[in-house]
Amino acid sequence: MKTKPQPPKDLHELMQRATDMAGLSLGQISQLHGITVPENLKRDKGWVGQLIEHELGAVAGSKPEQDFLHLGVELKTIPIDRNGKPIETTYVTVAPLVDIQGLRWQDSLVFHKLQRVLWIPIEGERSIAVGDRRIGMPILWTPSAEEFAQIKQDWEEIMELIAMGQVEHITARHGEVLQLRPKGANSQSVTASIASDGQTKLTNPRGFYLKIPFTQNILARHFGH
Template identity: 75%
Template structure:
């Protein structure tokens, strides 16, 4: 029988649930909710994150707000290798490509989402069967002034490209800690964006992602 945990009432309750998950395998956690574990994640890329969200009672889903809005906390699962290093970049949110006049870092979705993040490391190496992958110790992270400065600088540079109609010139190499990448089901997904002459044109949707060296530094700070 599937169970649906209620949202936690406090940060303490959230962290208790997150710490209680640590050491369990994904299969054990899925079984506890009457859910089946996929053989691989090729067709179920978001399954791990959804399972952890389910266990912790996250309620935002795909809406552009924090997963635990009432607590001011965003949830991010992060696949790590045997050395504890992140194996991929971390998706933050869809990038706005039109109607961005007056948008500042302080009122951006990226800033809002990254105010406080609950990181849940999960074994991600492909040779480990999905059901046997262990959940790691959670981290509650609030960016320090240096991290905020880096994020803000990258966000502002990326948004300047977008405002000048140069979104096509942006590659994953832009940005020190934050990057912009295509974000869609496939290359046929299109959305409006600003053209060089200020009108609108069509392009692939883009998303903001945290680079792995940034998330690795966060994990290293907590785990030494």
């Protein structure tokens, strides 16, 4: 692997880098850095995001903070179909399942990470070889008061269920725009959570995800579909 690009100095530089990538394929970006393209993404689910992070000089890695903390920007790659519609929900962050007494919305990782998001749309149809998938124009998005209110309401309802020991009963249908789903390499991963009697028990880790219609709206507004 060649040397990692330096973090961008400011927002302008970040946006310039993101715009310069548009139209290139994942294979072309990989070649620049001497990174091997996987045959498919079944075992390498996070590969596309990591490649784009590398190209743009993101610094957070797997730390629970924004990818460009010094700029207050979170990076999200979003796979889209030929009509520009997101193919899957967007992972935001891991959900806290214990020690959540007194956790307020404005102190949550969901609130922190979604302050400002740089969306990078990427062709995601399985019929296109991974290396041939092209990168789209970047979108820098700050949630409107209304969008943040929707996310906050879902977050508060989900966190209340977690606090009541109902984590096992939360399905992907809970939440208008934000959902809670199992997050882990496999069903063997376990973490502590609150049980209905207030004790702790083991369960699969959970993550917060933005639902497809919500991210589709962001893309449609920007690209005028």
